[in-house]
Amino acid sequence: MTDHMARIEDLRIRRRDFEIDGVSLDIARGTVVGLVGPNGAGKTTIIRALLGLIVPDSGRIELAGHLAGSTEGLARTGIVLDQPTAAPEWTVGSIGRRLSPFYPGWDQGRFDALLARLSVPTKRTVGELSRGQGVKLSLATALAQSPELLILDEPSSGLDPAARREIGDIIREFMVDPDHAVLFSTHITSDLTDLADELVVVVRGRIAVRGALTDVVDDFAVVRGDGPPPTGGVLGLQRRGDRWTALIRIEETASFGREAVIDAASVDDIIIHLGAEHEEVHA
Numbered sequence: 001m002t003d004h005m006a007r008i009e010d011l012r013i014r015r016r017d018f019e020i021d022g023v024s025l026d027i028a029r030g031t032v033v034g035l036v037g038p039n040g041a042g043k044t045t046i047i048r049a050l051l052g053l054i055v056p057d058s059g060r061i062e063l064a065g066h067l068a069g070s071t072e073g074l075a076r077t078g079i080v081l082d083q084p085t086a087a088p089e090w091t092v093g094s095i096g097r098r099l100s101p102f103y104p105g106w107d108q109g110r111f112d113a114l115l116a117r118l119s120v121p122t123k124r125t126v127g128e129l130s131r132g133q134g135v136k137l138s139l140a141t142a143l144a145q146s147p148e149l150l151i152l153d154e155p156s157s158g159l160d161p162a163a164r165r166e167i168g169d170i171i172r173e174f175m176v177d178p179d180h181a182v183l184f185s186t187h188i189t190s191d192l193t194d195l196a197d198e199l200v201v202v203v204r205g206r207i208a209v210r211g212a213l214t215d216v217v218d219d220f221a222v223v224r225g226d227g228p229p230p231t232g233g234v235l236g237l238q239r240r241g242d243r244w245t246a247l248i249r250i251e252e253t254a255s256f257g258r259e260a261v262i263d264a265a266s267v268d269d270i271i272i273h274l275g276a277e278h279e280e281v282h283a
């Protein structure tokens with residue numbers, strides 16, 4: 001058994017006006033990796049390449065020890081997208097009967113228990129579900145396949161706070177098995193607190209920051225001020241009228257003098273500032 005559930009090496013995908021530019025990423029067993037970044041940064045493109053849904057221009061991708069897109073790799077992977085993958089005319093209660101022949105590890109008891117826990121109405125058709133109910137159905141379907149790797153692409157957007165917390169608990173329970181791993185892409189970065197071990201920040205098709213979630217947050221700070229913004233040591237700048245905020249490495253703090261207002265950086269601060277495009281930015 002490999003120690004990683006998924007491995008991406010030097011992934012390159014060229015589109016007309018966008019490029020995934022040399023992304024490498026390991027998802028180790030026993031870890032939850034949070035994938036974050038501004039809109040259009042390339043998170044879904046990376047996930048789709050990992051699942052073999054996009055053929056890259058170059059790079060090597062392994063999923064559960066098999067090449068991307070292989071049946072063996074996908075059989076060990078549960079996938080939660082922001083909408084259900086089941087046919088809209090199927091009733092929720094019939095999904096187990098319909099899908100179980102295709103998944104050797106299908107666990108009907110687990111599927112039924114998750115639908116009940118997440119309050120997904122079993123008599124409705126998939127097409128009649130609300131957006132949030134659809135995400136919950138996708139999660140139940142993914143986990144009923146007894147996967148080793150769970151990939152969630154922005155599941156949180158349609159979910160109420162109680163459901164998001166419930167899904168966090170379900171992911172934690174999934175991670176009780178040390179051989180499991182999760183890749184979780186989200187814009188609601190607070191969902192990653194106490195859940196993600198590692199954070200990967202994608203900006204404009206590249207990995208801008210990666211590391212243990214706590215280390216990443218500790219590595220940065222935000223400086224606030226007005227008037228002419230600083231240039232040296234600034235990784236990203238946000239302006240509102242005369243006022244500005246700048247993302248810096250924590251070790252640069254001293255160079256901003258005693259009058260500077262410096263705060264701890266949140267994950268959102270990191271994404272917003274690294275994603276900002278400003279001529280003054282000197283990375």
Ligand SMILES: Nc1ncnc2c1ncn2[C@@H]1O[C@H](COP(=O)(O)OP(=O)(O)OP(=O)(O)O)[C@@H](O)[C@H]1O
Pocket residue numbers: 015016018037038039040041042043044045046
């Ligand atoms: N089929 C396609 N053809 C051309 N460009 C595409 C295609 N699919 C996505 N893109 C472009 O690739 C870039 C990355 O898109 P992607 O969906 O991977 O971003 P994302 O980080 O998941 O964004 P979001 O947070 O908005 O969901 C975007 O500029 C998008 O317009």
